[in-house]
Every structure is written in C-alpha cells, then in structure tokens.
Amino acid sequence: MIANFSISCVHIFIVLYILAIEVKYGLAGHGEFRRDYTYTPEAKGWIKFHRVPAPWLEARLKCYYEGAVLMSPVNEQLYAVMRNLMLSRADASFTGVQSLTSTGDYISIEGINLLQMPIQWAKGEPDNLNDTERCLAILPDGSISDTKCEQVRTYMCYKEKTGDETITECGTSDKEYTLDNRTGSCYKFHPDCVTWWRAHMACSSEGGYLVIINSEFEAKLLNERYATKKIKCHELRFIHVGFLNPYSDRAYWFTVDGKRLEDAGYDRWAQNEPNNVAGTENCGSLLRNNEGFNDWPCNDYLPFVCEIPIHNRKN
CATH class of the missing domain: 3.10.100.10 (Mannose-Binding Protein A, subunit A)
Structure with missing residues (x-):
C-alpha cells in the first residue's frame, strides 16, 4: 500500500509539473497571440500547421492575414521544430523560402538568405526541374527540396514572440480591430x-x-x-x-x-x-x-x- 501510495504521489507530481509548464508557456490555454496557434517554447513563438493545401503565394498571404509568416528553417531551433512537425506527414510542406525574383537566389519571408540557414538538402536537390521550381518545401524526413510554387501543399505559419502580443476585448491580438x-x-x-x-x-x-x-x-x-x-x-x-x-x-x-x-x-x-x-x-x-x-x-x-x-x- 505504501509503495502504491508513493507511486501515485509521483504520478500526481509529474502531472502537476507538466501542467505548470503548459500554463507557463501558454500550452494549456489559448496563448496570447491567436486561439488557433500553439505556443512552442523551442521556437520562441506560435505555430499553426495548415492541413488544407494551397499554392505558395496563397499560403504566404494566408499566414500574413493571420498576423504570422510562412515558416522557414532560418535557424537550428526552427528547423528542428519543423522536422518534428513533419514526422507524421506523408508529403512535403511549403517553407517560406523562395527565389521568385531571381533563379537560385533563395530568401525567406523575413529576408534571410538561404546560405545562412542550417538546412539539409534531399538527395539530388535542388535541381530546378525544367526551370520551374522556385519554392522550397520540407519533406517528411526533414530534408529540403525545391518545388513548383504553383503546386498545392500544406504549410506552417509562424509568429515569433515579441512580448507585445495580447488578446484584446475583440478576441484578437490585431489592435486595428x-x-x-x-x-x-x-x-x-x-x-x-x-x-x-x-x-x-x-x-x-x-x-x-x-x-x-x-x-x-x-x-x-x-x-x-x-x-x-x-x-x-x-x-x-x-x-x-x-x-x-x-x-x-x-x-x-x-x-x-x-x-x-x-x-x-x-x-x-x-x-x-x-x-x-x-x-x-x-x-x-x-x-x-x-x-x-x-x-x-x-x-x-x-x-x-x-x-x-x-x-x-x-x-
């Protein structure tokens, strides 16, 4: 009985500890940015995985109107989070990296050059097949491939925590409402x-x-x-x-x-x-x-x- 009681106390402590972490990082509630985004401590911000696929330009605009950006592997932490999100996926998802204005000169939504990103290319990539692949996607194994921007793919939106995010009486952090x-x-x-x-x-x-x-x-x-x-x-x-x-x-x-x-x-x-x-x-x-x-x-x-x-x- 004493042993079972001790194990129960340990379980309760673990549950309370996890709940404390969730409350601290906004995981137990809706967070401070948007109720459909999840705060991820490793990313130091909020993420939403869009399961309804869209072309790259539409995906970018969707993230923009949500107050976020199309997520890119701009550093080790974000790349690791993106790889983890892809583990259960069956197909590639768009990143926010593209070379629409200059072939091969890839840049993220935030203006970060691909040369500064810690990515791993998929085998044989990038190949700019038929000179039509201007956007980058992350594959289920976490590697990166170039792809047609016009294809429809799932995607992730990301909002970095700045400390200015507060949900107002309008139910949004968009202060223009x-x-x-x-x-x-x-x-x-x-x-x-x-x-x-x-x-x-x-x-x-x-x-x-x-x-x-x-x-x-x-x-x-x-x-x-x-x-x-x-x-x-x-x-x-x-x-x-x-x-x-x-x-x-x-x-x-x-x-x-x-x-x-x-x-x-x-x-x-x-x-x-x-x-x-x-x-x-x-x-x-x-x-x-x-x-x-x-x-x-x-x-x-x-x-x-x-x-x-x-x-x-x-x-």
Missing part, C-alpha cells in the same frame, strides 16, 4: 483594394468575416467611421460587404454566414440597384455615403471592412 458596444462587434477597415474573394479570405484569416450589416444603425456607423477614410484604389464610392448571389437566378442573395439577405436585418438597396451591369455583378457592396447596397463584380477591386462579433447586439 475596435469594439463598438452598441452593435456588439469589432471592426477593421482595410484600405487596400482587393477582389471580393480576397476580402472574404482576409477577414476569415483574421478570425472574423466580411462585415454583415444587420441594421440601419450599423450601416450608419460604417458610414460615419469609414466614409472619408483614404483608400488605395481609384474606386471611392463603395466597400465590399459580406453577401453575394452565387446563382444565375438573381433572386437569391445570401450573407457569408448563410442567411437570406432580407433575414439579416438590413436589405436596403441604393436607387435602381441591384442592376447587374453586363451580367457580372454577383457580390455585395455598400455605398460609402450610406445610400444602401449595390451589386458589384466579385473580381473588381474595392476596400473592405472585417467584423468580429463579440456579444449580443443592442441595435
């Missing part, structure tokens, strides 16, 4: 002009969605906040918002959370809209002067607003 208690949502204005699809991806990557307007009050709020904001394209009148018509039948407009537009709480169209000019206007936009919705080509470029809902709306 600001809460309005009257609507119960946080908002972020993107002055960069992109397609509706890219705006949707950006907001989703940031932990929210392309803004869904649920009331006249919220439409007015967006107008007051963003009508005079400087933007980075020639089209000054509109912003992308979160609804579209994915069908040829013009009767069905849906918000990005799956509701019929008329059930979302606000469906006021501007005068003579929607008019489907040239048969190409399938995505939603809002006139920045608060005159209502407008249909707009999904592949045209506009600024946009992202929304993160926090609590029950009062308006």
